Structure formats: structure tokens, C-alpha cells
Amino acid sequence: MNIQNGPRKAEAIFAATLELLAEHGYERLAIEAVAARSGVNKTTLYRWWPSKDALLAAALRDSGLFAVDIPDTGSLRGDLLAVATQIHRLLTSEHTAPVVTATLTAGPRRPELGDVSRSFFADRMAREKPIFERAAARGELRSGADPVVVMDLLAGAIWFRLLLRGGDTGPNFLEEAVDTVLNGAA
């Protein structure tokens, strides 16, 4: 979390926001309840985040709950496997999975939530960029390969298997997904 861009109790505020989201869903998430649970004055919250969506975007992006460790294992395969394992953990852990579900199911007609999602994944991609820069420098990435497409394939496969297709998502699945993205199915 960037403490230069928020009030001192930002982590407590973000935690309260995401807890209340998971407990009550997006519709009933209220700034008043966040204020009560985090012990921060409502006026302070509104000074930093003018709307519920602004607060939710900041919480999802900057809370420690969704922090990723950007790995540096020495190989692109090792780094992608570490990232895939973290994505899998965020989508299945009892602390984070309910927040993901509540965000996803918030409602079909909420363009603001589309902005939250885009902002979250743009930030995530910016942090993952060094993985691909190091891989390119080591000659592990085909010239012209688009890191965003690689992450769409890898993250998308994990989301798709877990939330839509169902079925096994163990270590073998993650390795097979990484190896196929790197070496191809052909």
C-alpha cells in the first residue's frame, strides 16, 4: 500500500471495506459502515475517496489482502508458475475468494465496477512487467510475444477452470497451463 496516497489508517479502512463487501455484497456496502468498523470519521473517508466505487477500487488495488509478490526465480517458467500459484490462492483462499465473488457478482449494470476491474488489472500488469523484461533479456521470450496476452491466457485459464468449468486445479493443472503457454500445444 502506498501510504503517501491515503490517510494514516488506510490499511484498516481497506480491510473494513473488503470485509463488509464479502459479508453483505456490493449493493449493501455503505461508507457509514466502513467508517464504523475502521474507526475513521466518515468525513475523512469522503475527503480521500469521493464515492463507494473510488474506495472499493483503492481497497482492491492497494490492500495487503491482494498484494502479489513479484517473483524472480531466475526463469520465466519459474516466475509464471509462482504467479499462477498466487492467482490460484487468491481465488480459493477463505480470506480472498468471497471478496472476488462479491465483486464479480455485484451486478450487470455497473460500468463503474468495470473501471475498478480495469484499474486493478492495469496496476497488476504494470507490476508483472519486470518478469517479462528479465525473460526477454535472458532470451526466454519469443520476439513479438505480448506479455498481456500471456497473462490473459494464464490468468484466464485459472479463472475459467475455477469459476466456470469446475474440476481439478491442482499443481499439475497450473504446470500444464504454464508449459502450454510457454511451449505451445502444437
Added chain:
Amino acid sequence: MNIQNGPRKAEAIFAATLELLAEHGYERLAIEAVAARSGVNKTTLYRWWPSKDALLAAALRDSGLFAVDIPDTGSLRGDLLAVATQIHRLLTSEHTAPVVTATLTAGPRRPELGDVSRSFFADRMAREKPIFERAAARGELRSGADPVVVMDLLAGAIWFRLLLRGGDTGPNFLEEAVDTVLNGAA
């Protein structure tokens, strides 16, 4: 649609079900309203589908709205590009996108909907299997490559880009995704 496994007006019933789902959301989807719109007696509906979820599963799986043409272009690349284009169309067309969104956002605590989703994608995978059998016979598929993982990567990338990351999903994106799945990013 398999007319041997449903009443004569099945397609009208499925259409009414999916229209009402898109209009009112899962919570307020009612068998009574499906009966009224399709002109089929409520008792008939209950005879075929004992619950709302059973009807919804059948509608999503067997309605012409979500039918896929299994391509046979002569190459795995051509077939996967055709499938990817169809997935993209289903997620963006004005007739199908609202149904997808309403199903996805139906609510976090609905294990029955997980069953609907698993049943839908199992059926879809069974239909796509010949694509991979033909590819293997032509020597276009690495021995040991798992068609389910290939489809998780490809479909997952399209879902992820469209619904979570946002941004461009034009023909170039679909080609890049297919080519990376086939030939790898390494």
C-alpha cells in the same frame, strides 16, 4: 436442441427462460413467467424440469441461442480461431451477452448454478473433442497435450480480457491468443 428430450415447444420455452433471465436477473426469474411468455402450461414445465435451475441448465445448454458450430477448417489453427471467434461473439452480441452477465452475477451462494455452469462446459467440451481428435490424427497436436487445458487457456483469455481486464478484443487479439496457445510464447 435435442427434441427427443423435451416437450414440443422446447425452443420457445428456452427462449422465454433466457429472455426473462436477461431482463429481470436470476433472483426474479420465475417458472410462472416462463409459462406465460412461452404459452406452455406451468404443469408441463414442471413435468420436464423439476426446478428453476434444471430449466435454466437445459436452456443454456440446448437453446439455439448458445449453439456452436463445430468447425472443420482442415487445420487446428483454423478450427481454434473459428471457435474463439464464436466465443467472442457470444460474450459480446446483444442477444447473448446479457444472458451471460445475468448468469455470472446471479449470486455468490448458489451451488446449483455452479452445477449449471459445469454441465454447460462439459457438454461444450464434448462437442469440441473432434477438433482435437482430427488435429492429433494430422499430427498438429503435441503428444500429451490436454485439450481441456487448451480450451481453458483460449476461452479463459477471451473471458478474462472482455470481462475483467477490458481493452481490445479484436481479430488481432484472437489470432495472437490462438497462435500463443499453439506455438508458445517462449
